[in-house]
Amino acid sequence: MSMPSAGINIENAWLDAFVGVIVIVGLMTVVVMALIYIERKVAARMQNRLGPMRVGPHGTLQSLADALKLIGKEDLRPATADRWIFELAPFAVFVPTFLAFIAIPFTQNLAISFLDLGLFYVVAVTGLSFLGFLLAGWASDNKYALLGGMRAAAQLISYEVPLVLSLLAVSMVAGSLALHEIVEFQGRVPLVVWQPLAFFIFIAAVLAELERQPFDIPTAESEVVGGPFIEYSGIRWSMFFLASYASLFIYSLLGAIVFLGGWNWPLGAEAGLWLQLIWTFAKTSLLILLFIWIRFSFPRLRIDQLMSYCWKVLIPLSFLQIFLNGLVLVYGWPHIFLLLTSGAGLALAGYIIARVGQTEPRKVRLIPVRGGRKATASLTAPEGAEGGSSA
């Protein structure tokens, strides 16, 4: 396939890079501020609240006000912190997230750079960000931060595996690792139809990579009180925050491109630049809303449950998906078999999660008390209880 031309074409390589950086940072900052506002509003709607209402009409400028406040705050560093690591840790989270942005195409002709190994590059680069959490947790000289950093390292490394494997399964079907070629493949049917199991694994792994509920274990507010970020304030804290929302955007964009057909499905490659852009962003927004919805309706898993969920459920399932894909593709069976096998895998996943997890709800026993009765029972063990009836 021919390489499409990049949207930004400037002769001077340095100027080109500079413009690219400006575009990424500028766009991402705006997107992140918008995302924070949207998340707060959606959360408020889910929780019978209004959300931000004060700054600007319906609170639209709240994120800007918060950003300005954070920039104006003092950049505190604990006296016992490891100075250089503490100060550099936010960059170790911030930079990989923004690097991933380079390879992601928005439309057929619009991307900072069209890489042949785009998918590989994106997962490789975003996988680096765990280092920043570990560094921040270690350098803060705080036990909560240390716990959080260790949790982050364990979680992000574990979930990198199913994430990569699910994307690998997709690229097997599409026959390419270049993101624009994967989108081109989805001209008629988006890949989520052929690979529902891979999509499920992708969503679960992305939730963990983003450290959002139900996998917000490293930063668990009610346990380790913010985890690695506990000692950070002002601009450094806001860099972590920016990076976390930027990754939300990037992973959603990746999901929209890889699974939901990006700009290509259902309009086809002939649609204009703006229509393609709108279509990509609409699909991205759909995934973002899904992540927000999940965040505000699920409690948090425990670290051991998280790890066993990854290693005992997600990774075997993603290997299963790859094996099934290999079977179908090697023997050249029609694509419908991809759907059938992957759908069966998804049903299996549902069964495993529902049945093996020992999570069927219980009911209480009810001991009736009837009016007029003067009871004189004494403290008795349950087997001594009389008049018990099941609920």
Added chain:
Amino acid sequence: MVQQQELETVDININMGPQHPSTHGVFRMVLTVDGEKVIDVEPHIGYMHRGGEKLSENMDYRQGIGYQDRTDYLTQFLNEQAYCMAVEKLTKLEVPERAEYLRVILCELNRITSHLMFIGAFGIDLGLFGTSFMYAFREREYIQDIFEEVSGERMMYGYFRPGGVVWDVPENFVQRVREVLPQTKQGLKDLDMLLTNNEIFVARSKGVGAISAEDAIDWGLTGPMLRASGVPWDLRKDQPYSVYDRFDFDIPIGQYGDVYDRYLVRLEETHQSIRIVEQALEQLPEGPILPEKLPRKLRAPEGEVYAAVENARGEYGIYIVSKGGDKPYRLKIRSPSFSNLSALRTMTIGNYIADAVAILGSVDIVLCDVDR
């Protein structure tokens, strides 16, 4: 020769509280952890100690009521009930029937608000980002409005008096409560649907912090904590006070005594409280709300009394020693939170840090009640 160095691992102490989002007040526990596993817990209490029992010795029997609102600030009516019952026992005051019914209605509504608070906060302890809390608080607010209309106060009601209640309820009280109860039922249904069958909620709470019936009795646990372990002990059933022997209701008991059972028991208790309130509204008689011959200054004969009610957290008891006069010689509060909290170490050791938070949340402590 390569020198082999063994990596040394140490247990670290984590100081959780007194400023921590999930210790429900100024409670501090020092966790000794081996990685994520808790191997020892040392609870520290006393940050909220205000010497209330001593203060009560210097207040006459009516002034002492105000202090009862400030121990367990989520079940104020129930505490006032216990205190008034003790004083009535001591001074042999007869409570008019209407006052008894009003007390029961308000106490059961108060139990609902307290359990709603628990359900909401428990969701946060398990990591739900405030959704359960907002829903629980909306329902709680409707009932809180009724309390405000009745007593004129939002939190420190001071509405019960030895011998009855201070003034009669507003005219539309019965109608207002009848209006609110369906809303509460709907709200409880919402919370039930949000939490009870939630896969992750069940995974996090099932089998965590289980305590056997024998241990629960040995530690002196009462209330939902005890009933979750399968012991059907409820003072409303076993030592019926006030007019509780006139209502049909069920006592929910659990089976395993784990965090999930405690949640289920509390959720079911709210439904049972609604049942009691509905029956009490049906039976609510007209009549006086205070005894006709109430002395201006309440003087008690010498003696010792103990009166206890089934608070939302367990047995809330008041022990009064009187040497005559208008003030108690000594007043002791048997607070359920304190006794329930004492089993924390037994329940927590061997669990994960995240479970420690869930277990502490499931005890449903009020620190003002623990320290008094």
